[in-house]
Amino acid sequence: MWFYIAIFVFLAFSNGVSTDVPGKNTLFICFRNRLAFVDCPGPFNPPNNISTKVVYPVSNDTVTFPTGYNCVYQINVPQGWSSYVVVTAIPSSNLTNSPILQVIDFNQNVESFQYVRFEKFYFIAPGGRIKLSTQTTNVTFLFSVQWYSNLTVYQPTFLNVSASDTQPVTVDLSTVNCHVTAETRASAVTIPLDSIYTIEDQRSTLRSIFIFDGPNENTTCLGSAYQLFNSNRQFVSTGKTLTVVQLQPSTYYSSSILLIQDFENTKEIGQYRGVGSLGDLPIVMDASKQSSAFSTYSFGGLSSDCLVNITGTGTLDVYYGGKTESKSNLIASYSESSNGLNLPQKIRGVVRTYALTGGIATVQIVPNSVCGLLKHNVAGFITSREYKTNLTLRYSEDRQSYYSDGPFNYTLNIQNVDLSQNKSLSLSIYNNHTGVVNFVYNSSNPPSLNTVVSGVGNEMEVIYSSPYSNSKKGGFYIDFTATKVEKSAAKYFDFIVICAILWIGLF
Secondary structure, X not given: OHHHHHHHHHHHHHHOXXXXXXXXXXXXXXXXXXXXXXXXXXXXXOOOOOOOOEEEOEOOEOEEEOOOOEEEEEEEOOOOOEEEEEEEEEEOOOOOOOOXXXXXXXXXXXXXXXXXXXXXXXXXXXXXXXXXXXXXXXXXXXXXXXXXXXXXXXXXXXXXXXXXXXXXXXXXXXXXXXXXXXXXXXXXXXXXXXXXXXXXXXXXXXXXXXXXXOOOOOOOEXXXXXXXXXXXXXXXXXXXXXXXXXXXXXXXXXXXXXXXXXXXXXXXXXXXXXXXXXXXXXXXXXXXXXXXXXXXXXXXXXXXXXXXXXXXXXXXXXXXXXXXXXXXXXXXXXXXXXXXXXXXXXXXXOEEEEEEEOOEEEEEEEOHHHHHEXXXXXXXXXXXXXXXXXXXXXXXXXXXXXXXXEEEEEEEEEEEEOOOOOOEXXXXXXXOOEEEEEEEEEOOEOOOOOOEEEEEEEEXXXXXXXXXXXXXXXXXXXEEEEXXXXXXXXXXXXXXXXXXXXXXXXX
16 A cells, blocks of 8 residues: 555656645646646745746646636735736637636726636735636646836836816826926826737736826825726816826837816816727717717828718717817817718827717717828818917928718818918819819918818819918818718819810910
């Protein structure tokens, strides 16, 4: 008998792996990467040499945990430190609808998962927990922890926001460490953006951005930029300052931003979100109790929103920039009875904010190209990208084109235009690539404001240009309609135009 026991112990230790886990010694006996015995270790504390990564359960190999296994792994983080955690939990089947993994942070916020592979998380003091619950399936599981003895990596930048600002401050979340001072209180919203980078990498970057309620990282942490995005709420400072810090490692690129503005302008907003690549469209807005808002962003105003549909109740105000009490940057307002002919509508600018009051509505935004293809009668407006923003955007030409399958009667009524410093505005209408209308305005040939220019065709183009790409531009605003024309009427109009050209040619 003792001989067989000795043989069993020898085989167990020769096929198993023994490892030291900070806080407790734990023995693992594994056969072909399948768990034979394990207790629930912890807590996990920084090792003496923090350049050493702690891996659980064994080396860098995953281990299969059996059904019905439950364990909570505590990760401790000293004050002023941070930790970087990478987790893999892969079920062998989809037999359970309950999460097999939960990650609980220092603020007791919980993220639940059915499946993760090298998912990245960040903890600050006092730490966080990883909860494994295999339910009715086997789960391949592994996590690693790397501690860092400081929070800040980059030299901070100092930003100021005021209640009189029409344009929010945008903070690039690629590499960020900034201190924000507001006139009253500071408000922050996350906008994750469309990019060529994976959603997983953007999510990891957003998790690494922490927002503190005060002048430095030793104050209360409100949460991460990822939690801010998922909350559909603003993070608001209790005083005048916010601190934004990106934790190590910061090797992931993200084109996402934080939108920061003075809370005086956003204090009436309850539900507030940033809409980007991680957002769901269309957007449901509930302003039955408090105003509801969302903002979108385009670097340099290079892309635009195409607002195609609004259903429900309430009034939707659209701002080029942030919501303001003065409404000096309000570009349009829509109600249930007014949006029929007014959509689709191109919405421009760097930051665009949609604020709903007094109802519940669903707002649909689609790619900009949809606004350029006309299928039915439209009555809207055309603006340059910096109109009402007071921004200096670096471009020499701003070109907007509209197309249709059949003839439309286009009307253009210039309401406002800046033609200083050799700027120009050209309006062109074409029918089957033949010019119908072509006007070019500049400082020596200004337009008569509130005068209609019209023509029938299947293409229209508006070009606003300047010889200096970085010159200050006031931009332009044009009231615009497009009305479908029967082909017979279009041919009659072409005949009138040809006769007029011939008549002019005789003199």
